[in-house]
Amino acid sequence: LAKTKSRRQRWEVKPSEMANKTLNPIRAIVDGMKLTPNPDKPMIALSIGDPTVFGNMPTDFAVLQAMKDAIDCQKYNGYAPSVGYLKSRQAVANFYTCPEAPLEAEDVILTSGCSQAIDLAISVLCNPGDNILVPCPGFSLYKTLAVSMGIEVKLYNLLPEKSWEVDLKHLESLIDERTSCLIVTNPSNPCGSVFSEEHLQKILKVASRHCVPILADEIYSNMVFPGCSCPSMASLSSDVPILSCGGLAKRWLVPGWRMGWILIHDRNDIFGSKIRQGLVKLSQRILGACSIIQGALESILNNTPQSFYSDTINFLKTNSEICFNELCTVPGLNPIMPSGAMYLMVGIDMDRFPDFKSDVDFTERLVTEQSVFCLPASAFEYPNFFRIVVTVPEEMMVEACGRIKEFCQHHYCSGSHDSNYLDQ
């Protein structure tokens, strides 16, 4: 029998296009940096979005106890349903329900971290060739996921001079027929900003006008400084359907546990049963969160004391103020005071620092000379800024700010050329 099919004659195994298209801008930038700290100064990393690394922000005892109880009872070793145990979904629904945006167990899909929640939400709403609207600066995962799936990313501007509010005109100008989802991150990584109710209403109006559903990344929900309110997007929406993504990672300070969720806030049956079923089907691909954590979830949500949440927030606020107040005094830097989350963005007057080509260059040299590492905001598609994570112990924050100041004073150039003049 002659072989008619053409077959391979030699080994040739190449990674798929999807693997090649899976780009992590943070890794791409950081891996290209020469991060050699000054041997005379201990390294201080203000770059890592993991509140647990310094040991100063442990989770609550009640959270740990819930986990140990879930292990001891031996009821949570088997497969959970792919969307999560009903009891655990109910617990999340109870925790987040409100009269303006009621939730029941069936509106909750448990996932492996907020990252999988975002993955499922984009996967169910978008086809290759569609586009999604993503904040700039913004969390890089949206683009990583979308590009790998052949979905176009359109960046809409946030305005630093308006506490990072959305440039609504710009946002609206980007929408076309293939726009299948608007991502809103509130509170924001990397900005630490929190939108007012009024501003959220305006964003909703744009979505409503053009019939674009919203993916609300609310992983930092409730992590807002005292006096600042932060309603969920869904609680303000009367017609825009919203998939709200969240999880335990940030507020409960256990990002490694990979416990996330999608809250389905339909309106006028626009998502309908089809989007729900689509999410259920997608959840069956690899199943979701670890059953032990699911088993502990009800107790975690119900038994974590209020003081834990407020202690966390107060700490983040104090550290943000220390950092902001100190960097405000540094010529050439423009820190922007956050209202929540765990980040603070700092603008760099690049023409005052002729020694450096870019924010990447600036932050690289800050490591070489002062052993302080901040993420250049190019990693968030936002050059000429850097991001500071405010979860480090207070004394480290003070020391780091001192060193940043020294660094800037050393390189600052109050030369006669006026950038405003040149810009005109």
Place this chain on the structure above:
Amino acid sequence: LAKTKSRRQRWEVKPSEMANKTLNPIRAIVDGMKLTPNPDKPMIALSIGDPTVFGNMPTDFAVLQAMKDAIDCQKYNGYAPSVGYLKSRQAVANFYTCPEAPLEAEDVILTSGCSQAIDLAISVLCNPGDNILVPCPGFSLYKTLAVSMGIEVKLYNLLPEKSWEVDLKHLESLIDERTSCLIVTNPSNPCGSVFSEEHLQKILKVASRHCVPILADEIYSNMVFPGCSCPSMASLSSDVPILSCGGLAKRWLVPGWRMGWILIHDRNDIFGSKIRQGLVKLSQRILGACSIIQGALESILNNTPQSFYSDTINFLKTNSEICFNELCTVPGLNPIMPSGAMYLMVGIDMDRFPDFKSDVDFTERLVTEQSVFCLPASAFEYPNFFRIVVTVPEEMMVEACGRIKEFCQHHYCSGSHDSNYLDQ
């Protein structure tokens, strides 16, 4: 300013093609069945591939203790690297390394269950338009994942009369230029079969001849009955590169914990750094396993007593024998004795049961009349068989087999027509 872009005028949110193409054949079939048990007989489910559901197969105390230690030490609450903690990868490498297929930490990628391991392995090796070779009967997830990614599935036959060995000719006939991966499940779900070393060598030769890399699904590795050996594919391969997928789910009886891994067995640098980097990049999409379980992994692998593994195996073997011996005596049924895993396949002489159109019909009525549920093997693309899960308590197995016998005796029809005659 006139709006030039065409935009949506009304709401129209539809699930993506990927969501629509994510099909779960087990759900599709089971959800379509009318499963109303006989009210006079308590239900016995022999359908669920979850060894924990009856409580008779708890995991080992050492496994639970490892988890509680990982929680108490509070070192595993933060983000792990996307491919897993180095220490945990090292522990897996140490556990599975052997002289013929040495493993180091960097050859191990930790994942959220074996399901994510399979997802990543297919994702890195295959592009839309490629095809993969999948065993028939076989575990349905391969097809679910592949089809959703636009990858074609070609089913190669296993031969029940040869203890489910691969029909090598058929396998080879399916290979073409776009064949990017051969999936081998050993030991097998749903067959419980275990390939001999000789047979594995023959499969490897086919892969080698046509330069097709192997995805070895070895989630049931080491779960073989006494006297039966089960070398890993990689230990027998000198030239075929292999991604071996595994995890804690089955052997350690904790499927809900979602702890899986890929073992990268390269040969002659055929995978090279590119496939490795591709896997790393894909792992960054949603990150992998829960950090607590990763933290417990070294202790789980090193401290689980040998007796736990052998007790599990002995129980599965005894139950398999009870089931096989009993169903052997039932006219019209052809059970096939397994050698490992936790399943047993039973052929149905359909023309002896004219009351039923199909295996789906047969198993549905078995519920209605006898309150025993077995999965029709149509769910594994293999009609006229059903699968029994042998993890149920022994007395349930005995009772269930008695009821299956009664059911078959009731419906068996030793009519004069001879199917062999008709077939000729």
